[in-house]
Amino acid sequence: GAVVSQHPSRVICKSGTSVKIECRSLDFQATTMFWYRQFPKQSLMLMATSNEGSKATYEQGVEKDKFLINHASLTLSTLTVTSAHPEDSSFYICSATTGGMETQYFGPGTRLLVL
Amino acid sequence: RKEVEQDPGPFNVPEGATVAFNCTYSNSASQSFFWYRQDCRKEPKLLMSVYSSGNEDGRFTAQLNRASQYISLLIRDSKLSDSATYLCVVNTNAGKSTFGDGTTLTVKP
Numbered sequence: 001g002a003v004v005s006q007h008p009s010r011v012i013c014k015s016g017t018s019v020k021i022e023c024r025s026l027d028f029q030a031t032t033m034f035w036y037r038q039f040p041k042q043s044l045m046l047m048a049t050s051n052e053g054s055k056a057t058y059e060q061g062v063e064k065d066k067f068l069i070n071h072a073s074l075t076l077s078t079l080t081v082t083s084a085h086p087e088d089s090s091f092y093i094c095s096a097t098t099g100g101m102e103t104q105y106f107g108p109g110t111r112l113l114v115l
Numbered sequence: 116r117k118e119v120e121q122d123p124g125p126f127n128v129p130e131g132a133t134v135a136f137n138c139t140y141s142n143s144a145s146q147s148f149f150w151y152r153q154d155c156r157k158e159p160k161l162l163m164s165v166y167s168s169g170n171e172d173g174r175f176t177a178q179l180n181r182a183s184q185y186i187s188l189l190i191r192d193s194k195l196s197d198s199a200t201y202l203c204v205v206n207t208n209a210g211k212s213t214f215g216d217g218t219t220l221t222v223k224p
Contacts, residue, residue: 034212043202043216044159093158103149104204104212106158 002028004096006107013084014115021079021110023094029074030096034104035067038091050077084114118142119205121215129223132193136218138203139185148179149204150188153217159202162188193222 003026013019023033032051036044048069050056056069068080077096081088091111095104121138128134140148148165163170165177165186176189186205190197203215 043214046212046214049211091156103161103164106160109158111156 002026002096002105004030004094004105004107006094006110008110009108010111010113012113012115015085016083019081019084019112021081021092021094021112023077023079023096023107025075025096025105028096028098030077030098031074032097033071033077034095034097035069035077035079036093036095038093038109044093047079081112084112086114088112089114116141117216118213119203119215121201121203122218123216125219125221127221127223128193130193130195132222133189133191134193134220135190136188136201136203136220137185138187138205138215139183140203140205140213141184142205142207142213143184144207145184145205147206148186149206150175150177150186151202151204151214152199153202154199162201190220193220195222195224198222 005024007022035047038044046059047062048056048058050069050071052071052074058064071077091109093109094107097104119140150162151159152162153159163172163177165179167179169178174191178187198221200217200219202217204212206212
């Protein structure tokens with residue numbers, strides 16, 4: 001099956017710093033990548049949809065200036081959490097799809113802890 | 116009302132039991148449906164797609180009822196390794212996925 005990687009898998013940072021998370025599709029070209037956030041004992045919440053070469057579409061309530069998304073190629077999307085605060089601590093997961101109604105292939109997730 | 120609602124669980128069943136999960140969705144324009152499983156502190160992994168005609172994969176059977184807007188997952192002969200959270204996922208024709216909150220299953224020896 002399709003493989004999606006994420007890096008880093010875990011990050012601890014101080015409040016006020018920025019953190020970049022990479023999501024890569026390793027063996028297929030992903031026209032669309034999604035970024036989710038999951039708090040403990042809750043389901044995945046879609047943050048934004050990212051299409052290669054265009055601006056990301058953010059879900060209501062997600063600050064685009066705080067969560068910067070770049071989808072520069074068909075195999076790489078990045079999420080940068082700017083000026084992170086403790087309430088941004090969460091499990092961030094990306095997924096990739098070849099578009100349409102295809103199944104999503106998830107990365108292993110990144111655990112962010114902001115102190 | 117949530118777009119996708121699942122049985123809250125948790126379900127605690129003995130090995131060998133049959134267990135069924137339901138999921139309802141509110142958007143009648145939904146086009147495709149999936150069940151994912153998520154192990155603790157891991158990413159979701161596709162379990163199976165759900166088709167109108169129903170589909171089966173080993174011990175797992177998924178069904179879709181478009182008229183009533185619900186999907187179901189049946190697990191027969193439960194194994195300890197089936198313990199996980201099962202997520203119902205509904206896609207619109209715009210490609211947007213909405214996840215249910217998940218149903219937690221614990222299979223006990």
